[in-house]
Amino acid sequence: MRFGIVVFPGTWSDGDCYHVTKSVLGQDSRYIWHTDTDLSDIDCVVLPGGFSYGDYLRTGSIARFSPVMHELQKFVNEGRLVIGICNGFQILCESGMLPGALIRNNCVQFRCEWVNLRVEDRKNNFVSQCETGQILRVPISHGEGNYYADQETINSMLNDNQIVFRYCNEFGEVTAESNPNGSLNNIAGIINKNRNVLGMMPHPERCCEAELGGKDGLYIFESIIKKFS
Amino acid sequence: MSVSDEILNDIALSRAEYDKIVLGLGREPNGLELGMFGALWSEHCGYKHSKLLLRELPSESPRLLVQPGQENAGVIEIGQGLAIVMKVESHNHPSAIEPFQGAATGVGGIVRDIFAMGARPMALLNSLRFGPLSESRNRYLFEGVVSGISWYGNCIGVPDVGGEVYFSEVYSGNPLVNAMCVGIVGTDSLMKAKASGSGNLLILVGADTGRDGIHGASGLASRTFEDDSEEMRPTVQVGNPFLEKVLIEACLEAVDTGKILAMQDLGAAGLTSTVVESVARGGAGAKLNIDMVPRREKGMSPYEVMLSESQERMLLVVKPHDKSYIEAIFEKWDLDSTVIGAVTDDETITIYDESVEVASLPVKILTEPPLYNIDAVEPEYFKETRTLDFGMVFDKGYSAEDILLKILAFPDIARKQWIFRQYDHQVQTNTLEGPGADAAILRIKGTNKAIAVTNDGNGRFCYLDPYVGGAIAVAEACRNLSAVGAEPIAITDCLNFGNPERPDVYFQLEQCVKGITAACKVFDIPVVSGNVSLYNETRGTAIWPTPVIGALGILENANDRTNIKFDNEGDIVLMLGSSNVSSDITGLSGSAYLEAMYGKVQGVPSIDLAMEFKVQKLCRDAIKEGLINSSHDVSDGGLAVALAESCVSGNIGFRSDLQLGNDWHVALFGESQSRIIISMSKDKLSKFEALAAEESTPWILLGVVGGHSLHIGTLMDIPLEDLDKAWSHSLKESLL
Structure with a gap:
């Protein structure tokens, strides 16, 4: 399979994602410059973290107009896999490929720290290698990761099992103390109705090697690879 | 005219x-x-008052690829066709006026110095000084500087892996914001x-x-x-x-x-x-x-x-x-x-x-x-600061437990996670040890190597004795590298001083540079780059002389590293550098203890550079031999603070049955130099003993890792939660 990693001006997790898919997992991988429009050779598109266009106006609000995003919409409509991490999640929400929005952390500060995520539903291509209820330890690094959607949208997502990750404590309990940014329902990652687009604020690419403090990110990349093997 | x-x-x-x-x-x-x-x-570009002094700094190393001062930053070869580019620079005055933008552009400026040489910026560090947080203006400056660094560093995707922060009235009108950047470049791509x-x-x-x-x-x-x-x-x-x-x-x-x-x-x-x-x-x-x-x-x-x-x-x-x-x-x-x-x-x-x-x-x-050489004159205040007597140390009758908890909460010592969790310290996925470690460790992808980086400066010591303080700044920076297993190979310095046209300030500058030079010679490392920030005064009052040393170390094998966390129940804990935990009262010179408990900055610090070198070498060798499970340098706050930090970080207790005498204040809170605490499995002790004997470096057995409290003889038995509360939560509380 081949991963395609999109690079917008201001993206900075591109190299980290490439390192994991290519060097750690040995998968074919290439960068996609934001003005490229050919995604035909790609099996899974990664929208990595960073500050696309500085995120000065609103996270992802400029990046959504990049030429690649038009192609990405078609790619998504064809049912192919897209994972948005951090800024990638923000861009997916901004462009309407995922519901809701990510607003300023309720602590009004940037947060870079390890968090625990509870896998809410393993029945999708991004966490198939996990158990439902499994706890993953993954770092966050964002200033605007506070997930918000109106109640109707939340209800519909709950109904359709679209909430994939929730912030929890080390025992898997979803508590206010374990929520690092004020996200509604402790939401850390969601999937679209068609279950081919995942957005998550935490950075799985930062925890795929033991020397970096943990390997739980591998569950996510290996789940994606599993689909194509 | x-x-x-x-x-x-x-x-x-x-x-x-x-x-x-x-x-x-x-x-x-x-x-x-x-x-x-x-x-x-200007002094900033022309180094009018400092160039003649800076020429004394050591600039020789076979690893050096450009001569110090000739390029934007220093360049040090690390083998396999790679070099590290590094520099530290001040942005003090802009930050004093507009903390957010002042600090942010300080980061931006130092990063440009690094990539101007063709190097990819791979790590940021910073060294900060503010006035006491009890004053609202200082809280405003502190929070503004931290958020400015966070804003700029996070956006550019360069991890902020370490730093240090100290507070003192002398920095009230004139905070220090020193930013350091480290980059990596192929030796054939050097610009x-x-x-x-x-x-x-x-x-x-x-x-x-x-x-x-x-x-x-x-x-x-x-x-x-x-x-x-x-x-x-x-x-x-x-x-x-x-x-x-x-x-x-x-x-x-x-x-x-x-x-x-x-x-x-x-x-x-x-x-x-x-x-x-x-x-x-x-x-x-x-x-x-x-x-x-x-x-x-x-x-x-x-x-x-x-x-x-x-x-x-x-x-x-x-x-x-x-x-x-x-x-x-x-x-x-x-x-x-x-x-x-x-x-x-x-x-x-x-x-x-x-x-x-x-x-x-x-x-x-x-x-x-024009270059100026001022006639240096020893500062007047030496007459008052160079005495230290026991009356000062004992008169209030605090218990050892009270003192430790108070010192752990002292803003200089308190854990800094309120700050560093606002910094992305992981992007680029090289950070093996990040903020809070003695030194940050970054792996070099595609090799077995890693580098270690730290920055250190102690204004109290430099104020009391600029020569010794300068030497200690280098020694401590190198000790932090050695404590994680890295061999020091170069330093960069940022010299923050008052108005050099004043003979007593010039004395401080001259002596500090001499002290830095003496220490570098013992470690055989060059000063590869740096920056001078003079005129740090407000209304006629100079800051403490504050040289900040950014140090670079190399680990040929990234796996040969350690951190400060006590690890295993039953591991024994040793201190390198002395066969005795006590010292005479001079060990309290310039200590956090004296300042936190008595509001005094007093005494005459000292360092034995030859012993310092030996202690660090023994620590590195023991790490390389795989004997050590944790190591932590003994610095601010002394032995008791070092032990508490290793306990809280590892979430495990420590017990020592050492019986300390009436001078327990000095033993627990003295800041004598050249000491590192290490923990190891009991069965490694004989190997370690042989190694220490071979290098003829003294050490002493302190106690054993285990339990849920820090227990020292009859003097203290403090539960981990209490240590954690004092150390980890006090900085945030002082901002409320």
Whole structure:
């Protein structure tokens, strides 16, 4: 399979994602410059973290107009896999490929720290290698990761099992103390109705090697690879 | 004499210096020319009061790829065709006036110094000093600086892996914000800032030029603060980290083509220093068409354009036929690139505004400011600070437990996660040890190697004895490297002092430099780059002399590393460096104990550099032999604090049955140098004993890891939760 990693001006997790898919997992991988429009050779598109266009106006609000995003919409409509991490999640929400929005952390500060995520539903291509209820330890690094959607949208997502990750404590309990940014329902990652687009604020690419403090990110990349093997 | 005192004051030149300019030129300079002199002859650019001293610093190492001071940053070879580029720089005065932007642009500036050399910035560190957080102005400065660093560093995708913060009244009006950046470059891609070759083009890339930062170098960085400092706010630059990020990528892509002849960032004194310094290095001159410089606003004079310190700009030197090739790269990144002039061979800077010559100055005169050597005089305060008696130490009758909990909560010692969790310390996925470690460790992908980096400075020690304090700053920085297993290979320094024209401040500067030099010689490491920040005074009161040492170490095998966390129940804990935990009362000199408990900065610190070297070597060797499970240097707060930090970080207790005598204050809280605590499995002890004996380095068995409290003889038994509460939560609480 081949991963395609999109690079917008201001993206900075591109190299980290490439390192994991290519060097750690040995998968074919290439960068996609934001003005490229050919995604035909790609099996899974990664929208990595960073500050696309500085995120000065609103996270992802400029990046959504990049030429690649038009192609990405078609790619998504064809049912192919897209994972948005951090800024990638923000861009997916901004462009309407995922519901809701990510607003300023309720602590009004940037947060870079390890968090625990509870896998809410393993029945999708991004966490198939996990158990439902499994706890993953993954770092966050964002200033605007506070997930918000109106109640109707939340209800519909709950109904359709679209909430994939929730912030929890080390025992898997979803508590206010374990929520690092004020996200509604402790939401850390969601999937679209068609279950081919995942957005998550935490950075799985930062925890795929033991020397970096943990390997739980591998569950996510290996789940994606599993689909194509 | 046509120039007024007022104008000279604006650009911080003396009348004598002006006369020297007139003599050199054989005429009076015009306004633009005088402004350029003001910038280049400022302390910040010209090192008038420090250059003669800085020449003493060691600059020899087989690993050194460029001579210190000749390029934007130091370059140290680490093998396998790779080199590390590093530098520390101050942004004190801008941060005192506008903390958020001052600190942010301090980060931006140091990062540009690194990628100007073709290196990819891979880590940031910072060293900060503020007045006590009990004052609201200081809280405002502190929170502003931290959020400015966070904002800029996080956006550009360079991890902020470590730093240090101290608080004292002496920094109240004049906080210190020193930013350090470390980058990596292939030795064959190293860029230099040496412009030569008549006819080669000068291309300005990045941001448009605005009116921000004019007189930053001369007005802000090179004089002391008075009551009207608020009015200097417009001299602080405004940063755009997104532009910096794009500029990093575009410049490194351009370097990869092999078509960039030289590159130099625009920092202090803007275009003036960039052009003049790069052609000076190349023994060349330059012709500039100032009207070509893209501007943010209409009506800017040549003076404003030449002295603007607008951020996120870089100057490239390119052969004429490579112009369009390079321009295409910047266009891809949506960046402006503009030919603003060319290199000449007349060793003169000539500036044209719409074809009219507006300035013409010989490079040699511009780059050779007068150098001053002041007669140093020992400070008066020594008479009061050099005594220390036991009455001072015991008179309040605090228990050891009370003291430890109070010191752990003392802002200098308190855990700094309130700060570092606002910094992305993991991006680029090289961070093996991040903030909170003795030194941060970054792996070098594609090799087995890792580097360790730290920055350290102790104003208390330098105030009490600038020579010893300077030596301790180097020793402690190196000790932090050795404590994680890295061998020190180079340092960079930022010398923060008061007004050097005062004999007692000059004494501090001179002695500190001598102390740094002495320590570097023992460790056989060079000072590869650095920065001097003088005039750190407010209303006549100087800061403590505060040299900040940024140190680089190498781990040939990244797996041979350790951290401060006590690990396993039953591991034994040893202290290297002494066969005794006690010392005489001088061990409390300049200690956090004296300041936290008694509000005193008192005594005469000391260091035995030969012992320091041996202790560090033994620690590194033991780590390499795989004998050690944790190690932590004993520094601020002394032995008890070091033990508490290792306990809380590892979430496990420690028990010592040592019976301490009446001098337990000194044993637990003294800050004698050259000590490291290590923990190891019992069965490694005989091997360790043999190693220590072979190196004839003293050590003492302190106790055993285990339980849920810090237990020392009959003196203390404090539950982990209480230690954690005091150490980990106090900084946040002091901000409420």
